[in-house]
Amino acid sequence: MSHCCGSSGAATTTTTLKVEGMTCNHCRMSVTKALKELDGVTDVVVELEGKKADVTFDPSKVSLQDLKEAVVDAGYQVVD
């Protein structure tokens, strides 16, 4: 009942979201937390000054749209 070699299950990808509305460190934390709470998101790096969020996620578990919605739900805007 075991698969052959290959220990890591998740094939993750990284995307960068452009986030508007973050003004302080608290905002950065809010966006980070909102994204990290999503199932399938493995890493989040938010840059306040760069107005962006680098998100590493498993696309089989969570979609880009889900990421955007999480940011919007937290009270910020994602721009294309």
Ligand SMILES: [Cu+2]
């Ligand atoms: Cu703030």
